[in-house]
Amino acid sequence: MSTAPVEPGAGPGEYSVADPERALKYAVQHTKGDRAEIIEGVIDFMPPTWDHEAAAEVIRDQIKPRAKEPGCVTGLGNLDLPKSSNWYVPDIAVVPRELAKGGGALLPDQTLLIVEVTSESDAETDPVVKRKRYAEYGAPLYLLVDRVEETVTLFSGPGRLGYTRAEGPHPFGAALRLPEPFGIVLDTSEL
Template structure:
């Protein structure tokens, strides 16, 4: 029987080790969804949908002294590390942060792809609520709909506004107090 090297520690935290390794992958970005490493490689249509929402939110985010982006979100105590399509976070929280927690965001936006639609609809919706993201906007490209989830709790969001078809106006509550034109998601 071979013994472990002298510098091997049995105190290694597997969650921390996995998340550390993920952050040091060269090249493409990746996320961990329920313990499975998934590459983040959106199509241009996917990016266009996220950008259409970002363009509408950006002026209000700036007024709130927030930044918009797709930085890393850690879900400590779980084997999850997400890269949302868009998040709005206070500028002060974003400074120097390698990753934030969902409850440090004001809004998280996910845009479905054929390869991840069920993950965004079910898994991420549940996890974002569990970890306190106050607002979760789901842009469902396959269903051509938009749903805003709010009032997070341990068992999920307790309020859903939608699904609304593309073209509907979706109201983002405080602190945004902003109406999103989802017609832009349809190329309109």
């Protein structure tokens, strides 16, 4: 069992955190039950609703067969954003199989695609905060399924100030092409 980071020299019964980022990320990794992530320093417990999961499944079912071909896996594993108070659990991430075997969190730039599906509770988080952070940390493709606005947008060309390209927003029902290594056209009519 690992222990939480404690500042050297803390006396018996004293708990002093030497590195707040590390302590916060330790705490979120050791919560039981619901998926938990840290968004700009706030721990967010996010039990998905069935309508949210149904939308994610529409995308996952189309991506999964194509992701297997270049040796990738799809899932909702942890993504660490070092030197920030952020620890994300995207609705879908596509990562190389060899990286998925390590057991720890990955970095956004180690993904091939990240998909976030908005809910009423995170209607501003996914399209604004996470979009900026995923770009800043080098996630090559970010697909935003905005259930509030009923649109899909594919962001690419990550950089420190955000994504440089956006394909969309397109209304639900429109076809959206994912570039290689996927090379598929997503059907969004069931979202």
